Amino acid sequence: MSAPIQLRPDETFILNVGPQHPATHGVLRVKMQMDGEYIVKSETVLGYIHRMHEKMGENRTYAQYLPNLSRLDYLGALGYTHGHVLAIERAAGIEVPERAEYIRAITVELNRVASHLFWFGAFVMDLGGFSPLMYAIQDREHILDMLEAVTGARLTYCYYRFGGLYNDVDDDFTEAAKRFIPRMRKSLKKYDALVTGNIIFQKRLEGIAPVSAEMCRKYGATGPVARGSGINFDVRKNEPYSVYPEFDFDIPVYHECDSMARYKVRMDEMEQSLRIIEQGLEKLPGGPIMAEKKPKNIKLPVGDFYQAVETARGSFGIRIVSDGDKNAYRLKLRSPTYSNMHLFDEACEGMLIMDALAFMGTLDLVIPEMDR
Amino acid sequence: MSLTLLNVIVAVVIAIAFAAANAAYLVWAERRGAARIQRRPGPNINGPFGLLQPPLDGIKLMTKQLMIPGGADKILFMVAPVLAMAPAIMSFVTIPFSEGIAAHNMEIGVLMIFAFASMGAMAILFAGWGSRNKYSVMASVRAVSQNVSYEIPMLITAITVVMVNGSMDLKAISTAQAGGFWHWNIFPSLQSPLMPISFIIFFICSLAETNRAPFDLGEAESELVAGFHTEYGSMGFGLFFMGEYANIVIGASLTTILFLGGWDCPFGMFPGVWWFLLKIYILIATFIWIRWTFPRTTIYGLLNLSWKILIPISLFNLLLTAGLLKVF
Numbered sequence: 215m216s217a218p219i220q221l222r223p224d225e226t227f228i229l230n231v232g233p234q235h236p237a238t239h240g241v242l243r244v245k246m247q248m249d250g251e252y253i254v255k256s257e258t259v260l261g262y263i264h265r266m267h268e269k270m271g272e273n274r275t276y277a278q279y280l281p282n283l284s285r286l287d288y289l290g291a292l293g294y295t296h297g298h299v300l301a302i303e304r305a306a307g308i309e310v311p312e313r314a315e316y317i318r319a320i321t322v323e324l325n326r327v328a329s330h331l332f333w334f335g336a337f338v339m340d341l342g343g344f345s346p347l348m349y350a351i352q353d354r355e356h357i358l359d360m361l362e363a364v365t366g367a368r369l370t371y372c373y374y375r376f377g378g379l380y381n382d383v384d385d386d387f388t389e390a391a392k393r394f395i396p397r398m399r400k401s402l403k404k405y406d407a408l409v410t411g412n413i414i415f416q417k418r419l420e421g422i423a424p425v426s427a428e429m430c431r432k433y434g435a436t437g438p439v440a441r442g443s444g445i446n447f448d449v450r451k452n453e454p455y456s457v458y459p460e461f462d463f464d465i466p467v468y469h470e471c472d473s474m475a476r477y478k479v480r481m482d483e484m485e486q487s488l489r490i491i492e493q494g495l496e497k498l499p500g501g502p503i504m505a506e507k508k509p510k511n512i513k514l515p516v517g518d519f520y521q522a523v524e525t526a527r528g529s530f531g532i533r534i535v536s537d538g539d540k541n542a543y544r545l546k547l548r549s550p551t552y553s554n555m556h557l558f559d560e561a562c563e564g565m566l567i568m569d570a571l572a573f574m575g576t577l578d579l580v581i582p583e584m585d586r
Numbered sequence: 587m588s589l590t591l592l593n594v595i596v597a598v599v600i601a602i603a604f605a606a607a608n609a610a611y612l613v614w615a616e617r618r619g620a621a622r623i624q625r626r627p628g629p630n631i632n633g634p635f636g637l638l639q640p641p642l643d644g645i646k647l648m649t650k651q652l653m654i655p656g657g658a659d660k661i662l663f664m665v666a667p668v669l670a671m672a673p674a675i676m677s678f679v680t681i682p683f684s685e686g687i688a689a690h691n692m693e694i695g696v697l698m699i700f701a702f703a704s705m706g707a708m709a710i711l712f713a714g715w716g717s718r719n720k721y722s723v724m725a726s727v728r729a730v731s732q733n734v735s736y737e738i739p740m741l742i743t744a745i746t747v748v749m750v751n752g753s754m755d756l757k758a759i760s761t762a763q764a765g766g767f768w769h770w771n772i773f774p775s776l777q778s779p780l781m782p783i784s785f786i787i788f789f790i791c792s793l794a795e796t797n798r799a800p801f802d803l804g805e806a807e808s809e810l811v812a813g814f815h816t817e818y819g820s821m822g823f824g825l826f827f828m829g830e831y832a833n834i835v836i837g838a839s840l841t842t843i844l845f846l847g848g849w850d851c852p853f854g855m856f857p858g859v860w861w862f863l864l865k866i867y868i869l870i871a872t873f874i875w876i877r878w879t880f881p882r883t884t885i886y887g888l889l890n891l892s893w894k895i896l897i898p899i900s901l902f903n904l905l906l907t908a909g910l911l912k913v914f
Contacts (some may be wrong), residue, residue: 229720237808251724251885340808342799342882348624408879414800415881567724568809568884 240581271545287583290329293525301521329526377505423573437528442476444469449524609828610640662716667825670709673702674832695756707733725813729804740791760848792837
């Protein structure tokens, strides 16, 4: 078995990172051609967790397809179902009560904070620091408890309905959310002191893995990855939907293009999400949570409908081509990490493997969302 | 003759027992310490405070099958874990725990410990090379370059201390610092005003020598899966694990002897082995605290730190001390 291996000094070797590797956080496989510790070329291999969600969307009625959307991204599921119900409501012309839209915005933002918190913990763990993950999970636990109380699920929510919500929020939820905001702000300060200010952490991120704005446009990267490269694009501001125009919030943009910029964008976004939640709770109107006039079996008119929303990972788009039937003729999901991931192959060329895997952490990959 | 042989056997058995007990219970202490830092309970089911966890872990590891991968170099693969543990135990032989407690005092104690410590790098190299796993080879190459570059400032700092105390005998170095904390080597004296910096350099180097976070590049579990011991299971892994903790105890003991006065009491009362143990366990607690606070450094950051900062400073310190020793 152990025959002598002949290698030339300039020979490269193939390193298979994944499909089971601690850094890929799921079943992603990256084939890396290595020269020592340097990456010569890398090739992302997808498809290990493909579940045909788009095809399922064509076989099922629109309402039956609703739970599928929360199985895309198990960390920020509400944003994806939000996109789906918005697309259907706009196409079918269903008026949504204001209270329902406010609750949607509040819960989506809570979910965004939870997703970013988990990313923060997992990212610092990628860099070898374990403790922040535990702190982040503890803060996230409060959000999951709140969402569980109103939606009935902890990760794969199916809370929104066409024309409204499944369940109204009670005083317990609003009280818990109000208590959560100052606590989370305190935690963010703590994370800054513990992690952002750490000299080793800064050395590992600053100036590492530059992703130019041009490259972002080339691959269609959105979300915090693009905003860390100086592209000021956020669907909530640029193509407003839901009740987002009524909130006062900023889009954090950094122009450094490095790993640190992407890290800072997400940390700042948590603060902005808290601002939205705070305003939403203040303005939360009374009234019904479900549209009064709503067909029982939804059939979309013949046409081509598209709706984009800003999820925790970037711009998520859902395109429905309808032939007037009760299910879609063609359904296409544009998931943000799929585009963000494809930066990786080009950007990591010539990088050291440890920097490349830290860079992969800043892309915030959720593999089931990428593979669908 | 037979009496000396008996002495040696007893000493070695005590050294092994001390190393093994320390390794096992430091794992427990590390897990409990990490749990405290991370606001979770840690191992608390088996026995009071989870104190039965280490022996049960040991039984579990020993009863597992030792798998040797098909492509591995069998001899190197089997030798490596032994080589990780044996030098660590041998180093215990020369360490004086107090005036009377030392297995075998040697005039060249410092040299011997460094000689044994440098064998640890070989264990990692053999493990990585013998496994024939790409991750393991990368990890072992990293670990060896790390160990080589951190042994240099560590040795230079140790030589500074040896020059000040005029002996390589660990017992003599400890005795020279007796009589209250202001006599300890960590405090600046007329001959070596930069001693506190030497202490910091030595401490950083002992972190790097034992491959502990933030310098655990040989393991780097988020990049290299489990580094050089990816292919090891059963007691092969167990020996690497115990070797790491035994090396931590050696590092802490050496730091205590060279800089913190050995078994000397800070206030000049009741010098004895308890002070020595107290000091090494405080140092080990600091090791654990650092590991669970900091992220990992990069390999180039690590090598730059050694070659561009630690080695020039320690060399300057050595020259300064040599000059001052000549003057005063």
